[in-house]
Amino acid sequence: MGTILFLIFFPIIIALILLVSKADKVRDVIVKIAALAIAAVSIVVAVQYFKSGGENFAVNIEAVNYVMMVIEALLAIYIICTGIKHRKYLASIFALIQTPLLIWFELTNGHHIAVQNNMYVDRLSVIMILIIGIIGSLITVYALGYMKDFQHHHDDQPDRRPWFFFVMFIFLGAMVGLVTSNNMIWMYFFWEITSLSSFWLIGFTKTEEATNNAFRALIMNLLGGLGFAIGIVILGKVFGTLELSSMLALGSVYGELMAIPAVFFAFAGITKAAQMPFNSWLLGAMVAPTPTSALLHSSTMVKAGVFMIIKLAPVLGMSNFAGIMTIMVGGITFLMASFAAISQSNAKRVLAYSTIANLGLIVACGGIGTPEAVWAGVMLIIFHAVTKSLLFLCVGTAEHNIGSRDIEDMDGLFVRMPKLAGFMIIGIAGMLLAPFGMLISKWAAMTAFVDSGNVILVAIICFGSAVTAFYWIKWMGKLAGIVAGEERIDQNVHKEETFVHATLVALVIIVCLMFPLISMYMLVPYLEIVFGGLSAMVLSADNMIIMVVMIAVLVLLTGLFFGKTNKKIVPIYLAGANKGDNLTYQGSMGKDVAFKLRNWHMESYFGEKKMNLIGGIIATAMIVIGIGFMVGTLVSLLGGVA
Numbered sequence: 001m002g003t004i005l006f007l008i009f010f011p012i013i014i015a016l017i018l019l020v021s022k023a024d025k026v027r028d029v030i031v032k033i034a035a036l037a038i039a040a041v042s043i044v045v046a047v048q049y050f051k052s053g054g055e056n057f058a059v060n061i062e063a064v065n066y067v068m069m070v071i072e073a074l075l076a077i078y079i080i081c082t083g084i085k086h087r088k089y090l091a092s093i094f095a096l097i098q099t100p101l102l103i104w105f106e107l108t109n110g111h112h113i114a115v116q117n118n119m120y121v122d123r124l125s126v127i128m129i130l131i132i133g134i135i136g137s138l139i140t141v142y143a144l145g146y147m148k149d150f151q152h153h154h155d156d157q158p159d160r161r162p163w164f165f166f167v168m169f170i171f172l173g174a175m176v177g178l179v180t181s182n183n184m185i186w187m188y189f190f191w192e193i194t195s196l197s198s199f200w201l202i203g204f205t206k207t208e209e210a211t212n213n214a215f216r217a218l219i220m221n222l223l224g225g226l227g228f229a230i231g232i233v234i235l236g237k238v239f240g241t242l243e244l245s246s247m248l249a250l251g252s253v254y255g256e257l258m259a260i261p262a263v264f265f266a267f268a269g270i271t272k273a274a275q276m277p278f279n280s281w282l283l284g285a286m287v288a289p290t291p292t293s294a295l296l297h298s299s300t301m302v303k304a305g306v307f308m309i310i311k312l313a314p315v316l317g318m319s320n321f322a323g324i325m326t327i328m329v330g331g332i333t334f335l336m337a338s339f340a341a342i343s344q345s346n347a348k349r350v351l352a353y354s355t356i357a358n359l360g361l362i363v364a365c366g367g368i369g370t371p372e373a374v375w376a377g378v379m380l381i382i383f384h385a386v387t388k389s390l391l392f393l394c395v396g397t398a399e400h401n402i403g404s405r406d407i408e409d410m411d412g413l414f415v416r417m418p419k420l421a422g423f424m425i426i427g428i429a430g431m432l433l434a435p436f437g438m439l440i441s442k443w444a445a446m447t448a449f450v451d452s453g454n455v456i457l458v459a460i461i462c463f464g465s466a467v468t469a470f471y472w473i474k475w476m477g478k479l480a481g482i483v484a485g486e487e488r489i490d491q492n493v494h495k496e497e498t499f500v501h502a503t504l505v506a507l508v509i510i511v512c513l514m515f516p517l518i519s520m521y522m523l524v525p526y527l528e529i530v531f532g533g534l535s536a537m538v539l540s541a542d543n544m545i546i547m548v549v550m551i552a553v554l555v556l557l558t559g560l561f562f563g564k565t566n567k568k569i570v571p572i573y574l575a576g577a578n579k580g581d582n583l584t585y586q587g588s589m590g591k592d593v594a595f596k597l598r599n600w601h602m603e604s605y606f607g608e609k610k611m612n613l614i615g616g617i618i619a620t621a622m623i624v625i626g627i628g629f630m631v632g633t634l635v636s637l638l639g640g641v642a
Helices: 002-019 024-048 062-085 089-107 123-153 161-179 184-202 208-239 244-272 280-287 290-299 301-315 321-342 347-368 371-402 418-432 437-452 455-480 495-513 515-531 541-561 608-641
Strands: 055-057 119-121 584-586 592-594
Touching: 002 024, 002 161, 024 123, 024 161, 062 089, 062 184, 062 208, 089 184, 089 208, 119 123, 123 161, 123 290, 123 301, 123 371, 123 495, 123 515, 161 184, 161 290, 161 301, 184 208, 184 244, 184 280, 184 290, 184 301, 208 244, 208 280, 244 301, 244 321, 244 347, 244 608, 280 290, 280 347, 290 301, 290 347, 290 371, 301 321, 301 347, 301 371, 301 515, 321 347, 321 455, 321 608, 347 371, 347 437, 347 455, 371 418, 371 437, 371 495, 371 515, 418 437, 418 455, 418 495, 437 455, 495 515, 495 541
Parallel strands: none
Antiparallel strands: 055 119, 584 592
16 A cells, blocks of 8 residues: 555655756756656555455545545636636636535535445556556656757747656656546546646646647536536446446446436546547647656546546447447547547647547547457457557657647658558557557457447548558658768767666567567456456457567567668759759759658548538537436436436
């Protein structure tokens, strides 16, 4: 228990120290030591609870509840005042509704509901802690070098880096609290802190665009928080419990009735995971510094949403309205966001749409609610966290050195920044190619979709996966090309950035090599406890071993031949007479023309506005229908009681 509390409170203490630390050298030392400590203790937690099927912690200290209540009230007052100041009244209205609602419930009915265990740690919590503790910490180390460049490029503005690192570490502590909370009121408390932290990080630059995007994120997540609060009230007043573990256990007793609070918790997860029609907040987060994007997309914010959905899986499924709503919203988001990514040349927007799409696939897996689907969903969470954080951070470094984040400006990156280009190619391969874990996990998800008997879902994952391959291959082709006349420009990359890139590349490979062990000793035991057994393994042990052998051979060959090629530039055909420099040719009018390599982004077919409109309408309809069925069930229940 002490290690869990350390991971919650230690980042908060570090955050407070960093808030008052102005010197770069002091900040560098504190962040590096703190990151190492958090990562190390996260590993200790994994070892400590490795053999445990799940441990409960009472933590029955009444003062904790009142402290949380006071902080919630203060945060609500802050949001209300900030919303009024910036004329974002919807944020103020949501805060004005949900916080008083929950405080009223806590002081009345909730006060009389006994909570046996406020905290709970199982293997899924351990997986999430490792993601938060290791990847989240690496992002903070990367941010040291990145934010120095950021401040250099914005030297006309006050240095607000102490505030930036303060919020990042608050974020890490809140996320650990969220994934270890069994008391839904406690989880809600940490849930709202992550929402406010993302608001601060997205609006960090204080430009008009950043402020507007930060409020969009806050409003959408407050809407999800309102759903969370309503779910807590229903769970407490109707079912007499506030514990997530009890809710899942009572699911088999109450059947479809438990879908009533589940639909509100699932709605909260959908907003937090940036599913359509709420995906615009995550796209707007791209205005923030790159470490923010990596933190939100890989190890914290959106992972809270899919964590909630995966946790709820036993009370979802094809048999109730909450499950069907979740499945369809996730599936539609996966397909439409994948299509939208085709039309993007901005690397961060490609990564953003890819993130939204993959989160949609995870949400759909959780919605199906079978052990096999959840197996695929959790594996997707793991591989997505590692690979996507690598790609986001690589794009941030590229942007600072080539002056652009546009994929079309990455011609010759393999010559200009060979190490970085190699890292990015490995990251894309991790998202796209066999035998890396993302593709294997998607295959497992497709198997689960087929077993569910939902033909629409099968079509969605087939088309969505094909589209995914299309936009990743376009990007990889850009990076792998050799262009004449380019000079290396990677000498100014901060050592912290290179260290984090290399570490994440190593993690991509290690996690793939450990795929069978993660499945066998972490995930399968968790599913056996939650679902009472597995009907079948999604991926056989033999297939997993074959996958690991393929990765080992690939790594070995890469190590043997890396840097040993005698590549040279030879005259090439340039649609005209080559001028001899392999960069220009003589066109049909006798003029010198510079050659350009450009991808076809098919904006007229898959423009993001069109995809967001179609996806948003369908996803909204699914949510409205799901809530409509919930209301019908509730009315029927009340009528039966009368």
